[in-house]
Amino acid sequence: MNRRGLDLMKCKLLSHSPLEVDDLAAIDALHYEQRRLEAGSYILREGDPSKICPVLFSGFAFRHKITANGGRQIVAVKMPGDALDFQSIFVRHADHCLQALTQIEIATVRIEDIERLFVDYPNIARAIVVDIVIEASIGREWLLNIGRRNGFTRIAHLLCEIHFRLAITGTGLLADKLPLTQEQLADLLGLSPVHVNRCLKALELRGAIVRQGRSVRIRDLGALRSIAEFTDLYLHSDDS
Amino acid sequence: MNRRGLDLMKCKLLSHSPLEVDDLAAIDALHYEQRRLEAGSYILREGDPSKICPVLFSGFAFRHKITANGGRQIVAVKMPGDALDFQSIFVRHADHCLQALTQIEIATVRIEDIERLFVDYPNIARAIVVDIVIEASIGREWLLNIGRRNGFTRIAHLLCEIHFRLAITGTGLLADKLPLTQEQLADLLGLSPVHVNRCLKALELRGAIVRQGRSVRIRDLGALRSIAEFTDLYLHSDDS
DNA sequence: CGCAGCATTGACAGGGGTCAATTGGCGTGG
């Protein structure tokens, strides 16, 4: 069976926390069920009780919340190797929805198994919490991004972030195309789809990105970084 | 010596996590130094190494981040009883600034002492992580608030949140006045000070709040809740 | 090859930002 997903997760955890051989062995020994989900499938809905902790093998997923009058805000994006819901270990109900962005493959691990790892393996426990803390840090940067940067800069910043986060497990956005529609970008950035389109056009005029068909690709990472004044400190990628 | 602050913290932790007698005793045995800080004092700056974990005895504090061109965004507000920086246990450098909002009293505990609690007392470890997870959940709601609600609704939502969070340790905002200037409200909500003023005026016209002098007070919590479509699910106040 | 859904564009409007002047509250010093 394909274990690439768990390897990616180990890679992610190792990027910020020191794990020993027996820690890694314990992760390898995890029992899980692999499933493939179509783009748009719900993995978890707001208010659901916590039962599983899915790990993302391939594809992208996201968390979102919805306003009473229908406004949707994406509050986190998850990438291959990410554990999708460590927090279920700690609270009874989900405070947001978790949904597949592209077609994805996930491994569902029973929450009790993760809890056992948390109790029995201090290094893993720490790695899990570091993971939660880093996601929170990314959330804070998003608050700054949405609250205090204009559309143009905001998009540039997001593209930088996705690039650097993908780089942690090997690839970056320079190589791949962005797996987000403009409507999803809009929900992610607190903008309207139309305005996202305008800003993307402006970024292309500046030579920072290329658009071909329905896909976006980074062309000049340096330009993008300087537009966004991007620093990757908040990703804590070399912290321990 | 005044132990009211640590009692408040125990109260906060107990509101979401079951702690036993010996857990509470371990907290009581913590060695700490009490300090008083003026409004505006920095407790921690972005990039600082992690050395201490302050607990807020009285007054309010906040986290903020700054854009390269000077825009400031407040990304969290902390209230009496809150531990201000559990996350320092897990990452090497601060990714944001931590500052006193009003005059405050804090107890500084050495990070090693908290780490020891984390390792030796599983219940406390869990309570600490739950605390981190809840702060992250609040951050997600703020993303929704800033990204998808207009100024008027956005302020109403914030006032509701502060009221309910204060209620966890006994008081609510109905009784007290809001300890935030309009400029701070602006930085908190991703608005301009002028627009905050306009929205507050509108909220007063609706009868939801009262303003006297420089202070804001909730007058009709029900009205405020229905304007903001407020639910306190994301505060996880009765989760375990 | 035709349809469905996303992307693109223009026109227009409004929420919210900016600037600047004025008011008002409150602490401080005389």
Add this chain to the structure above:
DNA sequence: CCACGCCAATTGACCCCTGTCAATGCTGCG
């Protein structure tokens, strides 16, 4: 106890960024 000065709040004028609406192009898929 009053006057002064500072800082926050308030207000009006103006404009731009961004949202909304609607029409038109694309493009990938069945």
